[in-house]
Amino acid sequence: xxxxxxxxxxxxxxxxxxxxxxxxxxxxxxxxxxxxxxxxxxxxxxxxxxxxxxxxxxxxxxxxxxxxxxxxxxxxxxxxxxxxxxxxxxxxxxxxxxxxxxxxxxxxxxxxxxxxxxxxxxxxxxxxxxxxxxxxxxxxxxxxxxxxxxxxxxxxxxxxxxxxxxxxxxxxxxxxxxxxxxxxxxxxxxxxxxxxxxxxxxxxxxxxxxxxxxxxxxxxxx
Numbered sequence: 074x075x076x077x078x079x080x081x082x083x084x085x086x087x088x089x090x091x092x093x094x095x096x097x098x099x100x101x102x103x104x105x106x107x108x109x110x111x112x113x114x115x116x117x118x119x120x121x122x123x124x125x126x127x128x129x130x131x132x133x134x135x136x137x138x139x140x141x142x143x144x145x146x147x148x149x150x151x152x153x154x155x156x157x158x159x160x161x162x163x164x165x166x167x168x169x170x171x172x173x174x175x176x177x178x179x180x181x182x183x184x185x186x187x188x189x190x191x192x193x194x195x196x197x198x199x200x201x202x203x204x205x206x207x208x209x210x211x212x213x214x215x216x217x218x219x220x221x222x223x224x225x226x227x228x229x230x231x232x233x234x235x236x237x238x239x240x241x242x243x244x245x246x247x248x249x250x251x252x253x254x255x256x257x258x259x260x261x262x263x264x265x266x267x268x269x270x271x272x273x274x275x276x277x278x279x280x281x282x283x284x285x286x287x288x289x290x291x292x293x294x295x
Contacts, residue, residue: 165191
């Protein structure tokens with residue numbers, strides 16, 4: 074890993090703390106360690122990987138800007154003992170960040186080429202021991218390995234898919250962008266020990282749509 078990328082990551086992390094208000098030291102350290110330039114679309118100028126912007130990864134999907142990855146990860150409150158379900162592996166960047174924070178990460182991606190690429194990158198970084206990626210409709214969840222302490226949805230849902238709430242363990246946290254295809258707000262769900270759900274709504278965000286049985290039924294036009 075070249076020094077230029079290490080310096081770029083350090084600048085990115087400093088900006089996340091100073092300009093974006095990210096405070097969790099574990100999240101900042103994970104962002105410092107994961108080489109984001111390996112997860113962007115081939116041909117993208119490497120320096121753009123560390124700018125605070127979303128980038129295309131092909132297949133009509135994007136890698137979220139670093140500030141959104143950090144914010145959602147911070148809201149998820151991942152512990153070293155957490156079992157995490159990620160919906161929407163994409164290129165695997167968020168997956169890699171979670172892998173440095175959690176005990177186990179299970180990630181679902183419905184687009185096969187993206188899933189295969191993410192698996193290769195996770196292996197390249199030596200993170201495969203606590204990460205499992207499967208090609209499947211993420212809106213259905215992963216009942217075979219449920220319940221999960223944390224669930225992170227990285228695409229926009231009209232509302233949180235019911236199966237995901239069902240697979241969230243008591244005491245668990247689920248973070249999901251909810252709203253229209255064009256504009257959403259970040260919602261945080263907490264399930265208490267009795268199984269009751271509390272929902273909090275945060276800042277406005279913009280994600281690609283979550284397509285599947287319990288999400289949007291079709292891809293966006295174009």
